Amino acid sequence: MGYDIVIRGGLVVDGTGAEPFHADIAISGGKIADIGRIDATGREEIDAAGQIVTPGFIDVHTHYDGQVTWEQRLAPSSEHGVTTVVMGNCGVGFAPVRPDHHQLLISLLEGVEDIPEVVMAEGLPWNWETFPDYLDALDQREADIDFAAQLPHSALRVYVMGERGAGLAPPSADELARMRALTAEAVRAGALGVSTSRNLAHRFRDGRHAPSVMTEEDELMALAQGLNDAGTGVFELLPNTTTTPGAEEMALIDRLSQAAGRPLSFSVLLGFHDFIPQALAMMEQAAREGRQIRAQFYPRPVGVLFGLDLSYHPFSLNPSYRAIADLPLAEKGARMRDPQLRARLIAEEPDDPNPFFTTVVRRTANLFALGDPPDYHQPPEANLNARAAAAGIPVRELIYDELLKDDGRAILYCPLAHIGSEEFISASNEMFDHPNGLIGLGDGGAHYGMICDAAYPTYLLTERVRADGGKSLSLAHAVKLMSSDPAIAVGLLDRGQLKPGYKADLNIIDFEALHLHAPRVRRDLPAGGRRLIQQADGYSATIVSGQVTYRDGQPSGKLPGRLVRGAKGAPADQVPA
Numbered sequence: 001m002g003y004d005i006v007i008r009g010g011l012v013v014d015g016t017g018a019e020p021f022h023a024d025i026a027i028s029g030g031k032i033a034d035i036g037r038i039d040a041t042g043r044e045e046i047d048a049a050g051q052i053v054t055p056g057f058i059d060v061h062t063h064y065d066g067q068v069t070w071e072q073r074l075a076p077s078s079e080h081g082v083t084t085v086v087m088g089n090c091g092v093g094f095a096p097v098r099p100d101h102h103q104l105l106i107s108l109l110e111g112v113e114d115i116p117e118v119v120m121a122e123g124l125p126w127n128w129e130t131f132p133d134y135l136d137a138l139d140q141r142e143a144d145i146d147f148a149a150q151l152p153h154s155a156l157r158v159y160v161m162g163e164r165g166a167g168l169a170p171p172s173a174d175e176l177a178r179m180r181a182l183t184a185e186a187v188r189a190g191a192l193g194v195s196t197s198r199n200l201a202h203r204f205r206d207g208r209h210a211p212s213v214m215t216e217e218d219e220l221m222a223l224a225q226g227l228n229d230a231g232t233g234v235f236e237l238l239p240n241t242t243t244t245p246g247a248e249e250m251a252l253i254d255r256l257s258q259a260a261g262r263p264l265s266f267s268v269l270l271g272f273h274d275f276i277p278q279a280l281a282m283m284e285q286a287a288r289e290g291r292q293i294r295a296q297f298y299p300r301p302v303g304v305l306f307g308l309d310l311s312y313h314p315f316s317l318n319p320s321y322r323a324i325a326d327l328p329l330a331e332k333g334a335r336m337r338d339p340q341l342r343a344r345l346i347a348e349e350p351d352d353p354n355p356f357f358t359t360v361v362r363r364t365a366n367l368f369a370l371g372d373p374p375d376y377h378q379p380p381e382a383n384l385n386a387r388a389a390a391a392g393i394p395v396r397e398l399i400y401d402e403l404l405k406d407d408g409r410a411i412l413y414c415p416l417a418h419i420g421s422e423e424f425i426s427a428s429n430e431m432f433d434h435p436n437g438l439i440g441l442g443d444g445g446a447h448y449g450m451i452c453d454a455a456y457p458t459y460l461l462t463e464r465v466r467a468d469g470g471k472s473l474s475l476a477h478a479v480k481l482m483s484s485d486p487a488i489a490v491g492l493l494d495r496g497q498l499k500p501g502y503k504a505d506l507n508i509i510d511f512e513a514l515h516l517h518a519p520r521v522r523r524d525l526p527a528g529g530r531r532l533i534q535q536a537d538g539y540s541a542t543i544v545s546g547q548v549t550y551r552d553g554q555p556s557g558k559l560p561g562r563l564v565r566g567a568k569g570a571p572a573d574q575v576p577a
Contacts, residue, residue: 003028003042004546010048010508014498015055015483017476025053027504030546030560031571034500044548048508051540052475055483055496056083056145056505057457060265060438061236061296063113063446065093068138068147070123070526072559076454076533077444078145079553081482083505083544084564085444086490088150089236091197091212094124095134095152096159096182102126104166105155111205111354112197113446114311116529123526131156131182132189135563143561144549146505148492150236151186153196153223154211168214176222183226190565192490193234193262194223198249200242207354213240217252224260232567234490235264236296246275250282253293263292263489265438270297270427271417283436294489296440297431299460300376301415301424304360304450305532306367308332308408309521311449314361314399317350333408336400346396363414364395369402370413372518374534376459377421384412411519428464429472432481438489439481448531452519455534457482462514475511491567501571504546507539514538 005027012035013020024038062085064074077085087093092112094105106120128134131151138149157165160178165171171179183194202210227233235256239249257264268276279295286293306313309329315321324335335341350358367384368375380386384402388395402410417424431437444454460482464473487496495503515537522533535553542550545560 002040003033003038005044005046005543005548006038006040006042007046007048007053007506007508008038010051010053012498013052013054013476013479015479015496017480020052020476025498025506027543027546030504032498032500032502032504035498046508046541048540050510052509052511053498054081054479054507054509055498056507056542056544057081057482058084058086058486058490058492058496059440059442059444059454060086060486060490061089061267061440061442062087062444062454063089063092064147064444065149066109066115066120066124067445068141068143069125072142073144073555074147074444074561076452077442078542078549079533079539080455080457080536081507081509081539081542082145082444082454082457083542084146084148084492084495086148086150086192087445088152088191089195090199090202090238091153091195092202092210093149093152093155095128095155096131097126097129097155098159099126099129101158104158107204107206108154108210109446112202112210114448114450115446116448116525117205118527119448119525119529121527131186131191135190135565138563141563142559144555144559145544145561146564147561148192148490148564149190150234151183151191151194153194153215156182157211157215157219165211166208168209168211170216171219176218179219180222180226180229183223184229187227187230187233187566190563191233192564192566193236194227195236196220196223197238198240198244199238200240201356202238203354203356205354217255220252220256221259224256227260227262232491233262235260235262237264237266239266241273241275246273246278250275250278254282254286257286257291257293263294263491265294265296265440265489267296267441269302269416270431271301271419271424280434280436287436292489294436294438295431296438297428298441298453299428299432299439299456299464301417301421302441302451302453303376303413303415304363305370305452305519306403306412306414307410308336308403309530310411310532312357312361313403313412314364314396315345315348315403317352317358317361318345318348319351320344320348329408333404336404342400346394346400363416364399366415367399368413368415370411370518373516374413374518376413376415376463377425380420409521425472432473432477438486440486448525448529449521452532452534455516455536458514458516458536458538461509461511462516466511466514492564493570494568499571504543506543508541510538510540
């Protein structure tokens with residue numbers, strides 16, 4: 001018997017958390033056929049000696065809803081070993097939508113997810129109206145990795161209520177019933193679940209709140225009941241951490257979990273949210289009652305990136321900056337070296353209708369030069385405030401000078417955590433070990449000029465496993481956190497483990513050569529739009545559905561990635577670990 005591919009002699013890290021072992025892996029018909037000593041040959045033989053072989057990673061929190069409709073590579077996720085992404089998070093997306101609301105959703109995604117309006121206006125084909133229509137459109141798409149979609153609450157609300165929904169009006173009983181029915185319809189058609197956001201920072205670009213964030217409990221319950229009616233799917237939520245006490249927010253999440261009768265996950269920022277102990281207690285109680293609630297967390301401090309060629313920096317919303325904001329980078333840098341403009345920009349304050357963005361650019365108390373390779377865990381003395389104090393100069397002058405370095409391509413890193421690096425590592429280690437922790441928040445496909453977090457698999461393997469020899473996080477556990485754990489959390493039980501019968505999504509990684517580069521700007525979006533990319537060395541091969549999609553970090557041209565409609569069961573002879 002011959003196989004499509006045989007991977008020889010790699011160290012198999014199978015995604016279950018079990019100790020790695022050396023073995024061959026045979027692939028046939030898009031699935032793993034055998035693991036062990038393989039005597040038969042494959043049409044393609046891959047020598048993995050000295051390398052690790054892992055399941056493809058699964059990112060449950062992305063925003064490729066638009067990108068997947070205009071291009072076939074779901075980068076940067078697919079460049080970091082991710083083979084399945086879940087999009088439609090945070091209650092935002094592009095379906096369902098009526099033709100006269102296209103611009104409204106574009107404006108919403110521009111504000112919430114930092115996707116330039118011109119990119120969406122040129123890139124989106126809008127060949128759908130209902131959510132089942134959207135799934136049918138996605139069914140025609142081919143990509144380098146698999147993708148699954150969730151029903152976004154804000155789009156659903158506007159679809160049902162029209163401009164009243166965008167204006168935050170309360171829904172009628174009939175409108176609530178319609179939302180419930182459409183949620184069930186979307187999930188039955190193949191949506192992986194439903195998502196919402198109560199985060200008050202989520203706003204249109206003009207400062208108005210996103211449609212979902214001020215909704216009352218009865219509307220959230222309609223979504224949960226729609227899931228219950230469908231009998232499948234997951235609920236994803238961003239909590240309100242601004243005006244609602246943590247105990248109240250956790251109690252609401254608990255009630256939604258009970259009403260849905262389905263798995264629920266919500267986002268937390270380690271070192272930023274003070275309700276995490278309450279959240280852990282609530283999740284543990286739910287587990288004792290047989291319900292699955294998980295906290296999505298990011299494995300390093302979530303941070304905004306500032307730069308002259310990016311969306312924002314501490315001077316980007318100042319009145320005097322508007323005249324140069326759209327200039328080519330070289331010309332912009334030359335203008336900013338003018339002493340008079342420099343003095344005005346340093347003296348001015350930001351002015352913008354969206355209070356979230358003015359808050360963002362004012363966040364200069366915790367600011368670092370990112371560097372290359374990027375350093376996400378810098379000591380306190382590397383803080384620009386500390387450096388300015390040591391040099392005896394105002395910190396805004398130092399920030400200004402740092403932005404002009406590398407011909408204006410320098411990037412500054414502003415972690416949102418209120419704690420130091422060592423404290424963050426300790427907090428994240430606790431979440432790694434907690435049964436209700438779920439790595440997420442990579443946000444691929446969004447925040448094109450503001451955040452570049454989709455590279456977290458490479459960060460986790462290099463900085464949290466290899467750097468300390470696996471003492472705080474073992475290789476086996478790290479791979480499990482990125483493969484079988486997220487697969488089980490969202491009901492994709494056909495992937496995430498290296499066992500016979502499972503989907504043949506794999507990575508072959510030269511672990512010792514694995515290296516994460518600094519983010520860089522690439523202008524390859526529709527209309528010449530800009531995005532941050534972050535490349536890596538060490539991924540010898542990525543395989544999706546039994547086809548090699550990347551070799552040594554370069555795309556092979558094969559596009560086996562498809563829409564994943566709904567939950568998937570485990571192979572008949574296997575059960576989830």
